[in-house]
Amino acid sequence: MVQIHNTTEPALQGLAGGPLKESRLAQLWKDIKKSKHYYFMMSPYMIIFFLFTVIPVVVSFGLSFFYFNMLETPRFIGWENYSRLLLGDDVFMIALKNTFLFAVITGPLSYIACFLFAWLINELSPFVRSLMTLVFYAPSISGNVFFIWLIVFSGDSYGYLNGFLMKIGVLLEPIQWLQNEKYILAIVIIVQLWLSLGTSFLAFIAGLQTVDQTLFEAGAMDGIRNRWQELWFITLPSMRPQLMFGAVMQITASFAVAEVSIALAGFPSVNYAGHTVVTHLMDYGTLRFEMGYASAIATILFAIMLGTNMMTQKLLRKVGE
Amino acid sequence: MTLYSRVIGALRPQKRLNRSFAVSFMLFGLLLGFGAFMVLPLIYTVNNAFKPLDELFIFPPRFLVRNPTLENFTDLMVIMGNSWVPFTRYIANTLLITLVGTAGHILLASAAAYPLAKFKFPGSSVLFKIVVLSLMFSPHVTAIPNYLVMSQLGWINTQAAIIVPSLAFSLGLFLMKQFMEQIPDALIEAAKIDGANEYRVFWQIVMPNVKPAWLTLMILQFPALWGTDGGSFIYSENLKTLHYALSQVIQGGIARAGVGAAVALLLMTVPILLFIISQSSVIQTMATSGMKE
Numbered sequence: 013m014v015q016i017h018n019t020t021e022p023a024l025q026g027l028a029g030g031p032l033k034e035s036r037l038a039q040l041w042k043d044i045k046k047s048k049h050y051y052f053m054m055s056p057y058m059i060i061f062f063l064f065t066v067i068p069v070v071v072s073f074g075l076s077f078f079y080f081n082m083l084e085t086p087r088f089i090g091w092e093n094y095s096r097l098l099l100g101d102d103v104f105m106i107a108l109k110n111t112f113l114f115a116v117i118t119g120p121l122s123y124i125a126c127f128l129f130a131w132l133i134n135e136l137s138p139f140v141r142s143l144m145t146l147v148f149y150a151p152s153i154s155g156n157v158f159f160i161w162l163i164v165f166s167g168d169s170y171g172y173l174n175g176f177l178m179k180i181g182v183l184l185e186p187i188q189w190l191q192n193e194k195y196i197l198a199i200v201i202i203v204q205l206w207l208s209l210g211t212s213f214l215a216f217i218a219g220l221q222t223v224d225q226t227l228f229e230a231g232a233m234d235g236i237r238n239r240w241q242e243l244w245f246i247t248l249p250s251m252r253p254q255l256m257f258g259a260v261m262q263i264t265a266s267f268a269v270a271e272v273s274i275a276l277a278g279f280p281s282v283n284y285a286g287h288t289v290v291t292h293l294m295d296y297g298t299l300r301f302e303m304g305y306a307s308a309i310a311t312i313l314f315a316i317m318l319g320t321n322m323m324t325q326k327l328l329r330k331v332g333e
Numbered sequence: 334m335t336l337y338s339r340v341i342g343a344l345r346p347q348k349r350l351n352r353s354f355a356v357s358f359m360l361f362g363l364l365l366g367f368g369a370f371m372v373l374p375l376i377y378t379v380n381n382a383f384k385p386l387d388e389l390f391i392f393p394p395r396f397l398v399r400n401p402t403l404e405n406f407t408d409l410m411v412i413m414g415n416s417w418v419p420f421t422r423y424i425a426n427t428l429l430i431t432l433v434g435t436a437g438h439i440l441l442a443s444a445a446a447y448p449l450a451k452f453k454f455p456g457s458s459v460l461f462k463i464v465v466l467s468l469m470f471s472p473h474v475t476a477i478p479n480y481l482v483m484s485q486l487g488w489i490n491t492q493a494a495i496i497v498p499s500l501a502f503s504l505g506l507f508l509m510k511q512f513m514e515q516i517p518d519a520l521i522e523a524a525k526i527d528g529a530n531e532y533r534v535f536w537q538i539v540m541p542n543v544k545p546a547w548l549t550l551m552i553l554q555f556p557a558l559w560g561t562d563g564g565s566f567i568y569s570e571n572l573k574t575l576h577y578a579l580s581q582v583i584q585g586g587i588a589r590a591g592v593g594a595a596v597a598l599l600l601m602t603v604p605i606l607l608f609i610i611s612q613s614s615v616i617q618t619m620a621t622s623g624m625k626e
Contacts, residue, residue, distance in 0.1 A: 043455050049531040050448035050457075057445035058460065060501035065467050068478035075478065125367070132364045142612055144364070146605075147372045153552065153608055154601035156560030156576060159583055160378045163590060170590070172377070175394040206371065211504070211553065211619075218619035239352060253623020260468050260624070268471035290473045297477045298565045306477050314474045321469040 069314065076308035082301050093308035104309070106284045107292040110197060111267060114288065115320070117201055119266035122208035126258060129209065130216035131247070145217060152210040159275050161203050165189040193285035196277045200286050203272050208265065212258030219254030223247055248331050255331065259324045267317050270294065289313050375601065381594030382406070389591050405591040412582060412592065418571045420578070427575040430492055431558040434499045439550045442505040443513075443543065447535050449506075450513035451521060461510065465624070467503045476565075483566060494566035499558060505550045511621040512546040513539065545614035552611050556604040576600060 044051075076093055078086035097104050133144045164172045167188040174186040189195050227246050236242050248255070270290035273279075277286035280295070289309060297306035376396075381389065383401035413420035448454070449461050472479075479498065480489075488494040516539060524534045562577040579596040608615070 040455055047448075047452070047454035050452055050454055053448055053531070053535065054445040054460070057441040057501050057506065060441070060497060061464070061467075061503065061506075063482060064479055064498040064501060065472075065475060065503065066463060068475035068482070069470075071478040071481070072475060129364060129367065132360055144368060145612065145616075146609060147368050149608065150375060150601075150605050151371055153556040153604045154375065155556050155604050156562075157378070157597040157601045159580065160374055160594070160597045162583075163377070163381065163594070164374070170390060170394055172394050172396075206374070209371070211622075214615060214619045215622040218616045219623065221616070222620045239356065251623075253625060254619075256624040257622050264469060264471050268473055270473065290471075293473060293476065294565075297480070303477055303481070310474045310477060314470050317470040317474070318466075 072307045072310045075304055076311045078304040080303040093305050097308050107287045107289050111289045114269045115266045118204045119263055123262040126209055126213040127216050134220040148209045152207050158203055158272050190277055191282055193283045196285040200273045204269055212261040215254045215257050219251040223250040255328055260321055263320050378594050378597045382598040405595040409592050409595050423575045423578040430495050434496045434558045435551055435554045437500045438505055438554050439547050441500050442509050446506050446509035446513050447539050450510045464503045464506050490568055509546050512543055512618050516542050545617045548611040548614040549618040552608055552615050
């Protein structure tokens with residue numbers, strides 16, 4: 013059959029299917045063989061990356077349909093983990109509410125702060141610019157020392173905030189800042205913001221330095237009247253790739269609040285006031301060993317992070333239009 | 334140029350059109366205000382670390398130290414000297430994790446980034462897309478299966494549980510690949526014509542050209558590993574890290590406020606110094622960090 017096609021109608025060879033598909037596979041195999049050095053170079057990284065990042069995501073999704081306590085063999089229970097999580101777990105609802113509050117406040121605020129401060133710093137002379145970069149970036153690389161905030165919010169009169177408020181006469185008695193559920197959330201948000209000028213801040217500083225300066229002169233000719241128009245019509249569109257990158261970094265970090273809350277408010281915090289999806293995940297994963305349930309929490313967190321990132325990327329495409 | 338003239342030069346707005354002085358003044362006020370918010374906690378930590386006991390317990394609390402002393406550091410040594418595991422052990426554990434984790438990450442991420450940045454081959458774009466996608470969720474998501482994998486491998490309670498996963502930190506590969514794309518193809522082709530194989534090109538042409546990116550990966554990876562407390566993987570005391578040991582000191586409460594500050598000072602100095610050294614290279618690398626739409 014194939015033979016006949018080949019000899020009589022060579023032009024139809026592609027349409028006939030068989031031989032071309034085969035040659036495509038053969039071509040692919042040839043390409044793969046030719047690139048064997050590349051695969052070899054990538055293999056150490058990729059093996060570890062797949063083992064500890066890609067496969068775990070898949071496994072986590074699969075495991076979320078099982079009851080698994082590390083001792084017995086996993087038992088398939090379908091959607092039960094999810095229905096229990098979404099309908100029967102009041103603490104999860106608190107965690108979800110807190111996480112969204114953190115994300116809605118720290119996400120956009122830290123993103124805007126990263127850009128705003130990078131933009132202001134960019135107009136300074138090189139020496140002061142690098143000094144200010146250090147000032148803003150230092151908290152996020154200071155090796156997880158956010159516990160230094162404990163001294164500020166310490167519950168007795170030696171705490172800086174209590175001492176200050178008592179000195180100026182606002183307070184008569186010290187407040188137990190970190191034991192009072194009214195304040196915990198706000199305090200964790202403040203410290204999270206303090207930590208949040210990280211990688212995206214550097215990306216913005218770098219991005220601003222690469223914006224083509226002649227665009228500004230051209231813009232002034234074309235009737236751009238003030239720095240805000242300059243920002244919207246020239247600076248922001250020129251930096252769109254960095255803005256995209258920064259958004260991913262800030263969103264991911266703002267949904268993953270946990271360490272700060274644990275360091276300041278304890279685990280679990282008073283009345284779960286500082287409880288987040290991640291601390292809930294830790295609770296079930298590392299304390300109660302309900303791995304299936306914890307995996308369902310992880311899957312939901314994964315979906316939220318990915319969904320928000322995709323949505324934000326879509327929104328950012330409209331910048332400067 | 335003196336420091337004074339540098340600062341004055343900085344405050345003078347750049348010669349650009351369409352600038353109103355009032356708004357400039359307001360914006361820089363904002364910058365200074367928030368700058369203070371960022372830096373004050375770090376400054377009081379430095380000060381507290383040198384405060385004698387009576388100054389720590391003064392009411393109202395005083396921000397700056399009057400009579401600096403090294404008492405807090407010697408106290409820390411005494412506390413650590415009395416602990417069951419020698420202090421040097423914690424330092425050695427942290428150094429092992431940080432140095433191996435950082436150096437290994439730079440090497441592995443560069444080796445993986447080079448083919449992705451410079452060549453097209455079956456699967457290359459899919460692999461890179463997966464890496465970008467993994468930037469969009471935090472490692473907490475994979476914590477449970479990771480724990481299961483670790484226990485299957487028998488790595489619970491070993492340093493490997495901290496080091497190995499950190500070698501394939503996805504942000505590092507992403508930044509390295511973006512930076513490597515800038516290397517001119519002609520350079521690589523010329524080396525190949527001269528008879529160098531892929532590995533030689535990578536090691537002798539590409540790697541020396543991406544030094545700024547090495548420093549960037551270092552500054553991202555180092556503080557994370559330096560500040561790790563071993564998480565849920567390391568239980569035995571003589572494998573614990575410096576951060577863990579020192580946070581135990583802090584749990585002592587307010588009576589150890591000075592010692593706590595000494596600890597924080599020790600922990601934050603190293604990463605901040607590293608950043609000061611590498612700042613310009615880091616900025617240079619981050620310029621290529623953008624994501625295509």
